[in-house]
Amino acid sequence: MRDISLKPTTLRTARAAGFVKLPPEALARVIEGSVQKGDVREAARIAGLMAVKRTPDLLPHCHPIGVLRAEVKATIAEDGINIEAEVETVSATGVEMEALTAVSVAALTVYDMLKAHASAEQMKIGNIHLVQKKGGKSQYARKARGMKAAVLVMSDTVAAGKKPDTAGASVRDRLGEAGFEVVAFEVMPDDREQIRSRVEHFVASKTDCVITVGGTGLGPKDYTVDVVEPLLTTPLPGFMEAARSFGQSRTPYAMLSRGVAGLVGNTFVATFPGSRRGAEETLAAVLPGLIHLLDVCRTLRPHEGGYE
Incomplete structure (x- = not known):
């Protein structure tokens, strides 16, 4: 099965449909309740619900997930029976296969x-x-069109060439995959003045997004948060609350990150952890909201809404 550990957990729904064509005499038996094996529509409904729960057992690449709601309907049509299924979950993967499996088994x-x-x-x-699916990539994974980003890595050991950088490079590559034009990728030592100078430079250059990597922990030279936090003109604590919550469900140490995020003027600035996994998890958690912020809120475009 594919690794979905970095996909954000969201509310996801899927609706599927199908049809069983029947001759008039068979359809009449369904309507009048004279089928030898019993109530066809109710049996189809129950079978579809059972199929939702067994979908991962039938499809080898389908992840087991917690289904929060499932409905299956079998309704009479002019020349057969319509089958409809709707499934809902809060998960890192969708439920379209559960809905399709429910319809298939109900039809059978x-x-x-x-x-x-x-x-x-x-x-x-x-x-x-x-028929329809909502949530996850299809709803929230917008591309960052025309947006520029800078990635700044803070590490004495990486800057001195004593170890390679992997966290910053991963953030750079994933921002590029999301549609950002990464205009700068820099590695620097843990130096307060240099951190402040480079962040202020990219803010002055009207870069849309500045991501720092490293210096969010409790070490004696973890300066990044102390430097960046006073620069924020509009703090956005929800970004790092989401990142810490996302990380905490994967490691008990995510709570130790002091990362902050917000706007410095019109530039989004966020401080990511220095470990590759921590940086990747933070970006996975905040990326949908980041693109939404830059693409909708900051440019004052009409808000498309969230939950219906």
């Missing part, structure tokens, strides 16, 4: 219960498809 249940009352040539399962 209809077919099985009516095969004694109609020939194979008279019954057809078809048009099983995803």
Whole structure:
């Protein structure tokens, strides 16, 4: 299965539908309740709900997730039975396969219960498809179009060439994948004046986003937060609250990060941890909100809304 450990947990829903074509005499039996095996629509509904729970057992690359709500309906149409399913979760992956599996199994249940009352040539399962899905990448993963970013790595040992940088390079690459133009990638020692000078330089250059990597812990030379925090003209504590919550569910040490984020004028500035995993998790947690902030809020475009 694919690694989804860096995907943010969001509210996700999916709706799927399908159709079972039936001859008039079989459909009449469903309506009047004279099918030998019992109530077709109710059996299809229950089978679909059971299928939602068993989807990861049937599909080898489907992640087991906690399903919070599932509904399956089988309704009479002119020449058959419509099947609909809706599934909801709060997870790092979607539920479209659960919805599609529910419809498929419910349709097979209809077919099985009516095969004694109609020939194979008279019954057809078809048009099983995803109607809609919400949440996750399809809803929140906007591209950062026309936005510029600078990544500043603070580390005495990396600056001295004693060890390679991996955290900053990973943040740089992932920002590029998200659509940012990374205009600068710099490594510098843990020096208060140099940190302040470079952050102020990129703010003055009207860079959209400045990410510092390193110096957010409790070490004697972890200066980054102390330098950046007084520069923030509009603190945005929710960004790092989200990052720490995201990290805390993966390591018990995320709470020790002192990272801060906010606007310095119109430039977003955030302080990321110096470990590669910590930096990657922080970016994964804040990226959707960061692009939304720069693309919608800062440019005063109409707000598209969140929950419906």
